[in-house]
Amino acid sequence: MSRPFPPRPESPALARTYVRDRLRGAVAPDLVDTAVLLVSELVTNAVLHARTEIEVSVRAAGGGVRAQVADRARCRGLVPRHRHPYTDTGRGLYLVELLASRHGVDTGEHGKTVWFELGLPAAPSEWEPVPLRGAHRAVTLVDVPWALCVAAQGHRSAVLRELLLASATGMPPGIRPDDLHIAHDVNNMIGARLLAAARDSPSDADIRTLPLSVPADAAPGIVTLRRVLDLAEEAARGEHILSRPSLPQTTAMQDWMLDEIIGQLGGGQPIAWTVVPRDPTASPLDLMPWDADQVRGSRLPTIAVDDANLIIAVNEPVTDLLGWSLDDLVGQRLTVLIPEHLRGRHVAAFTSLLLTGRPRILGRAVPLPALHSDGRLIPIRLLIQSQEMDDGRTVFVAQLFPRTAAPEPSERTESPGEEREPESPLPERRAPGPNIGLSPLERLALLTDCERALSSAPDLTQGLRQVGWMLTRRLADWCSVVLLGEHGSLERRIVVHHDPDRPPPAAFEGPLPRLTHAARGPLARALRGAGPLTDATPQGDGPLDARYAELFEALGTDNAVIAPLRAHRDVLGIFTLGRTTPEPPTRGDLAFVQDLARGIAIGIENTRLYDQARTIAERLQQSLLPTLPTIANLQVAARYAPSTVTAQVGGDWYDGFCLPNGDFALVIGDVSGHDIDATAAMSRLSSMMRGVAVVCQEPPSEVLHHLDTANRLLTEEVTATCVYALVKGSGPWELVHSSAGHLPPLLTLPDGDTRYLDDGAGLMLGTGVDLTRPTARTPLPAHSTVLLYTDGLIERRDEPIADSMERLRVQTAALARAPLGVFCDELLIRLGADGTDDIALIALRPTPGNPVTPSPPPRTAR
Numbered sequence: 079m080s081r082p083f084p085p086r087p088e089s090p091a092l093a094r095t096y097v098r099d100r101l102r103g104a105v106a107p108d109l110v111d112t113a114v115l116l117v118s119e120l121v122t123n124a125v126l127h128a129r130t131e132i133e134v135s136v137r138a139a140g141g142g143v144r145a146q147v148a149d150r151a152r153c154r155g156l157v158p159r160h161r162h163p164y165t166d167t168g169r170g171l172y173l174v175e176l177l178a179s180r181h182g183v184d185t186g187e188h189g190k191t192v193w194f195e196l197g198l199p200a201a202p203s204e205w206e207p208v209p210l211r212g213a214h215r216a217v218t219l220v221d222v223p224w225a226l227c228v229a230a231q232g233h234r235s236a237v238l239r240e241l242l243l244a245s246a247t248g249m250p251p252g253i254r255p256d257d258l259h260i261a262h263d264v265n266n267m268i269g270a271r272l273l274a275a276a277r278d279s280p281s282d283a284d285i286r287t288l289p290l291s292v293p294a295d296a297a298p299g300i301v302t303l304r305r306v307l308d309l310a311e312e313a314a315r316g317e318h319i320l321s322r323p324s325l326p327q328t329t330a331m332q333d334w335m336l337d338e339i340i341g342q343l344g345g346g347q348p349i350a351w352t353v354v355p356r357d358p359t360a361s362p363l364d365l366m367p368w369d370a371d372q373v374r375g376s377r378l379p380t381i382a383v384d385d386a387n388l389i390i391a392v393n394e395p396v397t398d399l400l401g402w403s404l405d406d407l408v409g410q411r412l413t414v415l416i417p418e419h420l421r422g423r424h425v426a427a428f429t430s431l432l433l434t435g436r437p438r439i440l441g442r443a444v445p446l447p448a449l450h451s452d453g454r455l456i457p458i459r460l461l462i463q464s465q466e467m468d469d470g471r472t473v474f475v476a477q478l479f480p481r482t483a484a485p486e487p488s489e490r491t492e493s494p495g496e497e498r499e500p501e502s503p504l505p506e507r508r509a510p511g512p513n514i515g516l517s518p519l520e521r522l523a524l525l526t527d528c529e530r531a532l533s534s535a536p537d538l539t540q541g542l543r544q545v546g547w548m549l550t551r552r553l554a555d556w557c558s559v560v561l562l563g564e565h566g567s568l569e570r571r572i573v574v575h576h577d578p579d580r581p582p583p584a585a586f587e588g589p590l591p592r593l594t595h596a597a598r599g600p601l602a603r604a605l606r607g608a609g610p611l612t613d614a615t616p617q618g619d620g621p622l623d624a625r626y627a628e629l630f631e632a633l634g635t636d637n638a639v640i641a642p643l644r645a646h647r648d649v650l651g652i653f654t655l656g657r658t659t660p661e662p663p664t665r666g667d668l669a670f671v672q673d674l675a676r677g678i679a680i681g682i683e684n685t686r687l688y689d690q691a692r693t694i695a696e697r698l699q700q701s702l703l704p705t706l707p708t709i710a711n712l713q714v715a716a717r718y719a720p721s722t723v724t725a726q727v728g729g730d731w732y733d734g735f736c737l738p739n740g741d742f743a744l745v746i747g748d749v750s751g752h753d754i755d756a757t758a759a760m761s762r763l764s765s766m767m768r769g770v771a772v773v774c775q776e777p778p779s780e781v782l783h784h785l786d787t788a789n790r791l792l793t794e795e796v797t798a799t800c801v802y803a804l805v806k807g808s809g810p811w812e813l814v815h816s817s818a819g820h821l822p823p824l825l826t827l828p829d830g831d832t833r834y835l836d837d838g839a840g841l842m843l844g845t846g847v848d849l850t851r852p853t854a855r856t857p858l859p860a861h862s863t864v865l866l867y868t869d870g871l872i873e874r875r876d877e878p879i880a881d882s883m884e885r886l887r888v889q890t891a892a893l894a895r896a897p898l899g900v901f902c903d904e905l906l907i908r909l910g911a912d913g914t915d916d917i918a919l920i921a922l923r924p925t926p927g928n929p930v931t932p933s934p935p936p937r938t939a940r
Contacts, residue, residue, distance in 0.1 A: 142197030532681030546574030
């Protein structure tokens with residue numbers, strides 16, 4: 079026995095009552111509830127899509143249930159969605175798949191019947207593929223970001239469903255019923271073709287090229303679909319339907335896809351998603367599906383929130399910056415990190431984004447204070463970008479940039495001369511075959527060797543060249559790496575070919591034309607996130623495409639693979655492997671190339687981060703080094719070499735300056751610690767030392783006493799050692815000094831005799847103990863040398879300090895008559911080469927009747 083229902087919104091509710099009445103008492107209550115749910119979903123689908131009379135039959139059989147939902151729209155096949163339980167639409171067939179013992183669809187002359195069984199023996203079952211009728215044309219969608227495509231399809235289905243339901247109470251203005259039905263049918267057709275094409279593409283690919291078979295006469299219907307969708311967006315923004323308006327990247331994806339189908343049906347050529355102009359707020363994030371591991375692995379403080387503004391993922395840098403634990407934040411609203419007086423503004427902007435689709439807060443680095451767990455305000459810039467989950471939902475990724483100004487990296491200068499060969503032996507070159515042809519163990523070894531080459535090379539270019547040598551000996555004829563700079567600037571950093579008779583690599587390396595929207599070839603596509611690409615032969619006529627074609631022609635390439643160098647979702651450049659074999663690489667080869675590109679990108683990012691930290695540290699270091707004055711009858715020289723194992727800064731310092739009474743002051747000091755905090759403390763101490771010395775003009779012991787008091791009362795107290803010395807007279811000379819726990823000055827006479835000035839030793843700074851420090855006086859013969867130094871110059875692990883100091887005596891004795899600049903440089907070379915600590919030294923030499931301009935400190939570290 080069956081019952082008919084009209085294609086009206088109230089039919090699902092009527093069908094639920096019918097099923098419950100038919101099964102009550104005949105089967106278990108849980109089967110009744112499940113049957114009611116599934117029939118309701120299938121009737122809803124028929125109302126929305128078939129739009130014909132619906133016939134429902136249900137019966138109990140053998141302790142189970144068999145139900146059928148029939149319509150008269152034979153030409154409209156089923157379009158099963160991907161199995162995403164949280165999508166806004168498309169759940170009906172998914173639920174049938176999940177809950178039914180068996181399911182299927184029977185198509186007859188007068189329509190189709192969807193059926194399912196519950197509580198009966200299970201058997202494998204599949205939905206019948208959507209039949210293709212009439213003439214069809216091939217359409218290719220190139221570089222489709224799949225997660226974004228799924229989100230766009232889900233959004234289209236949701237707004238069209240809401241429009242159809244709203245039509246029962248009065249059609250939204252400007253939309254005719256016939257147009258709405260056409261839009262539904264065309265959207266279902268597109269969804270079915272996308273699903274069929276996706277089945278044949280790699281399931282784990284983030285960006286896919288999808289070949290579609292589209293009815294040849296579909297263009298007018300697609301135009302209607304686009305017009306209806308535009309009106310639906312207006313209705314959603316005006317809150318006339320329940321669906322939210324689409325976000326900018328979803329709208330851009332939808333417009334591009336519909337334009338591509340219409341254009342190619344009219345004879346146009348495919349244009350890849352990755353080369354079309356998009357909203358300025360778009361970023362590589364838009365091309366990638368949401369992945370919580372990428373948030374957790376990012377070096378930047380990063381938080382992910384859902385569309386309810388709830389935090390769903392946090393990484394460790396956030397806890398370091400703001401003091402919250404991960405467990406404290408996950409599940410909270412993002413507003414927990416925003417000061418109370420700004421929360422209303424954030425909520426208003428976020429709500430406006432969801433309700434209007436207008437990206438007022440997306441892609442903009444908004445300066446605001448973040449709330450530390452202890453209540454302090456931390457100045458940051460909040461940058462929010464959106465990503466799509468694979469079930470079509472949207473996630474908002476917020477990055478917190480501390481508001482500190484970092485200097486731009488200085489331009490790298492390469493040393494002239496030939497590149498040196500890799501130190502590790504490489505296997506003999508193997509000719510590339512039809513595929514890469516490496517065993518799993520060989521592939522793992524190659525990945526490891528490339529990582530080691532990048533991490534151990536003295537600079538990035540040398541590391542990339544060593545990687546190139548490895549790759550051209552094992553799996554390709556040539557390779558190149560192009561790096562992306564600021565504002566779209568490009569540089570082909572290396573080109574390596576296995577054949578030494580080819581033109582030298584320098585002929586192809588260097589700056590390339592900027593990346594612009596006019597560039598549409600594979601290189602531009604890969605730089606925007608597509609790949610690995612096997613269709614990497616040159617195409618396009620822009621300046622960048624032309625330079626790419628020149629390289630292919632010069633190197634005689636038959637096929638190539640080009641992959642983006644992506645690290646933590648930022649595209650850093652592209653990596654190309656070229657070969658002279660005509661056979662394209664296999665799918666397994668592409669996966670291996672992707673692993674290679676990922677490893678190279680991480681190595682590049684690590685090198686850049688290290689170089690950036692080193693550049694900042696070197697600039698900070700140089701800004702803190704004093705300029706030594708020119709003094710009549712005195713030569714003064716100083717040197718500073720940062721640690722080779724820290725961030726290039728530390729707590730060592732030297733100073734030399736004239737006092738108002740004519741004395742010349744020498745200072746050497748060492749703040750405990752080997753990091754930026756030690757450098758900051760050193761800067762404060764050195765500044766206070768100058769101020770106290772100039773104002774007081776007292777004996778060195780008193781100056782150190784005042785410095786220790788200021789250290790204790792005016793700043794966060796630090797421990798440090800220091801020698802403060804005065805050179806008095808203009809011939810004869812006298813050295814007056816006092817030491818706060820520092821190594822003693824070393825006096826070297828012109829004849830090579832040396833002695834440490836141990837008198838004047840006292841307690842280090844910052845102990846909190848107020849003891850008097852002594853002052854020592856020592857005559858300084860003409861042409862003698864006084865050396866003040868830090869422990870990095872002499873101390874070595876597992877060596878007594880007495881042996882270290884004796885070695886310094888021997889070296890200064892040998893250099894007693896060397897010019898003072900040579901004296902300092904040689905000490906660094908002879909004693910500092912094996913050190914791992916910061917080194918600071920300052921030397922003074924009385925030279926009667928011979929004023930000399932002191933040697934400036936060197937501007938580069940050792």
